[in-house]
Amino acid sequence: MxxxxxxxxxxxxxxxxxxxxxxxxxxxxxxxxxxxxxxxxxxxxxxxxxxxxxxxxxxxxxxxxxxxxxxxxxxxxxxxxxxxxxxxxxxxxxxxxxxxxxxxxxxxxxxxxxxxxAKWLGVPGEEALSGKGVSACATCDGFFYRGKKVAVIGGGNTAVEEALYLTNHSEDVTLIHRREDLRAEKILQDRLFAHPRISVLWNKRVERFLGDPLQGGLTGLQLADTVTGEMSEFGCEGAFVAIGxxxxxxxxxxxxxxxxxxxxxxxxxxxxxxxxxxxxxxxxxxxxxxxxxxxxxxxxxxxxxxxxxxxxxxxxxxxxxxxxxx
Ligand SMILES: Cc1cc2nc3c(=O)[nH]c(=O)nc-3n(C[C@H](O)[C@H](O)[C@H](O)COP(=O)(O)OP(=O)(O)OC[C@H]3O[C@@H](n4cnc5c(N)ncnc54)[C@H](O)[C@@H]3O)c2cc1C
Missing domain, CATH: 3.50.50.60 (FAD/NAD(P)-binding domain)
Structure with a gap:
């Protein structure tokens, strides 16, 4: 010693x-x-x-x-x-x-x-596509997705703030949340719902990040409906994990x-x-x-x-x- x-x-x-x-x-x-x-x-x-x-x-x-x-x-x-x-x-x-x-x-x-x-979802594709379409920081990486379709995953203050921030760069921002209501403060929710370029997908859990890290990066997300179990795909070029x-x-x-x-x-x-x-x-x-x-x-x-x-x-x-x- x-x-x-x-x-x-x-x-x-x-x-x-x-x-x-x-x-x-x-x-x-x-x-x-x-x-x-x-x-x-x-x-x-x-x-x-x-x-x-x-x-x-x-x-x-x-x-x-x-x-x-x-x-x-x-x-x-x-x-x-x-x-x-x-x-x-x-x-x-x-x-x-x-x-x-x-x-x-x-x-x-x-x-x-x-x-x-940053907390991550821990689902397939997340780590491999990190920096290639998957990020945990809109302030850091939002600029790289200007003009692109992006998703934000989460339901708290951070997720709502990140979605609002991303409208500075993107015309098409979707917040994806696994429940049917948000934990974010009311004033943030009001701004989110009023924003013309943000939509919300309720009751959806991300099962997998789709795309090839060596060829173009993220292409979308595989989602499971938390109520019906139905699987679907959501196309996007950027996904921001905002779960804290x-x-x-x-x-x-x-x-x-x-x-x-x-x-x-x-x-x-x-x-x-x-x-x-x-x-x-x-x-x-x-x-x-x-x-x-x-x-x-x-x-x-x-x-x-x-x-x-x-x-x-x-x-x-x-x-x-x-x-x-x-
Ligand atoms: C993917 C990603 C992209 C980012 N991009 C940007 C960007 O473009 N621009 C920007 O400004 N910010 C960016 N950030 C945020 C930025 O990285 C952080 O804000 C910054 O690194 C915080 O610095 P820090 O020194 O406080 O802590 P950290 O960078 O988290 O460093 C913590 C240090 O503490 C050490 N440590 C922890 N526990 C112990 C222990 N028990 N004993 C000894 N050492 C310990 C770790 O080894 C590490 O060296 C990004 C973050 C991430 C995750």
Whole structure:
């Protein structure tokens, strides 16, 4: 077992964690980033990214994350191939986390950037056609389907918001829901039903995504009627799975304030959790925007606030030591 110590321990290596690392490293904090099972985060499972500032042409998600990691390492970040399996946020600072490898990570401050995972239907064709017509993010990918027929699968707020958003690009948006009423807020439902380019297919469950990933991608959906069991096919070129996200917060349950949907609660407009010295950034605390650029922005905020926290802590410690020595 090796014990790694740092002034800032960052859990997660997506845009939030790596942005925090870049700021912390440049402030001389020699941060450690524990990468987890998905080094680079969610953008490594997508292809085209067209909305991250700074690039005129379409870039690839995995490439963007390689650049962020290279920049973080270049300015002095230590990257660890490990996954945190246990963390003590109650007795710190310093905060002690244990990795799957058995190694121990000790940080004077802790930045949680463990992200979230989109929930998928888990039916045939979904994974193979992901990025080839199947997506879990209309804000990210809607632009690629301009002028095309698209479907949104789900019945909550996210699904309705995604359907409304997609009308910016598509003339023909269909919301597909397995029940006969929506869970979304009334005001969103009213906007949905009033929209001339959105139709709703009720009581339909997606059984399979149709199409060949190597030849044109998604061509449609195989649907089962949840009342009659009747099977049908629905032709579309884009399908957006909008059944929610699962923030990666298992490690922190009962230790930090977490909302009903599993997101870490932060003080409004800040990355500060309810534990002094523990900060959260990116999708793990943001159920609204969920974008790489917002994750990077809150990562920067977490690093700056952690740095200020540490400066205050060190000042107080020095004062106490000076007083004790007198
Ligand atoms: C298919 C897809 C396409 C997208 N396209 C775009 C786009 O075009 N533009 C855009 O702006 N956004 C896009 N997004 C959204 C964007 O990817 C996210 O908003 C962003 O990645 C969130 O960053 P994050 O750093 O908060 O978390 P994530 O990217 O989710 O990273 C989380 C990190 O935490 C690590 N981790 C988790 N648990 C542990 C643990 N126990 N120990 C150590 N590490 C851990 C993971 O390994 C990972 O490195 C897309 C998302 C998806 C799924």
């Amino acid at each position: 090796t014990r790694h110590t740092t002034r800032m321990l960052i859990i997660g290596s997506g845009p939030a964690g790596l942005s925090a690392a870049i700021y912390a490293a440049r402030a001389g904090m020699e941060p450690i980033v524990v990468q987890g099972l998905q080094p680079g985060g969610q953008l490594t499972i997508t292809t085209d990214v067209e909305n991250y500032p700074g690039f005129r042409d379409v870039i690839q998600g995995p490439w963007l994350m390689e650049q962020m990691q290279a920049q973080a390492e270049h300015v002095g970040t230590r990257m660890m191939w490990d996954t945190i399996v246990e963390v003590d946020v109650e007795s710190g600072p310093p905060f002690v986390a244990r990795g799957d490898s058995g190694d121990e990570y000790v940080g004077d401050t802790l930045v949680i950037a463990t992200g979230a995972q 996200h699962a923030p990666s917060t298992e490690l922190f349950k009962g230790k930090l304030e977490i909302d009903a949907n599993g997101y870490i609660v932060v003080a409004p407009g800040t990355p500060k959790t309810n534990r002094p010295g523990v900060f959260a950034c990116g999708d793990v605390m943001d159920h609204t925007y969920r974008q790489a650029v917002t994750a990077a922005g809150t990562g920067c905020m977490a690093a700056l606030d952690a740095e200020r926290f540490l400066a205050t802590l060190e000042y107080v410690r020095n004062e106490q030591q000076a007083a004790a020595a007198e």
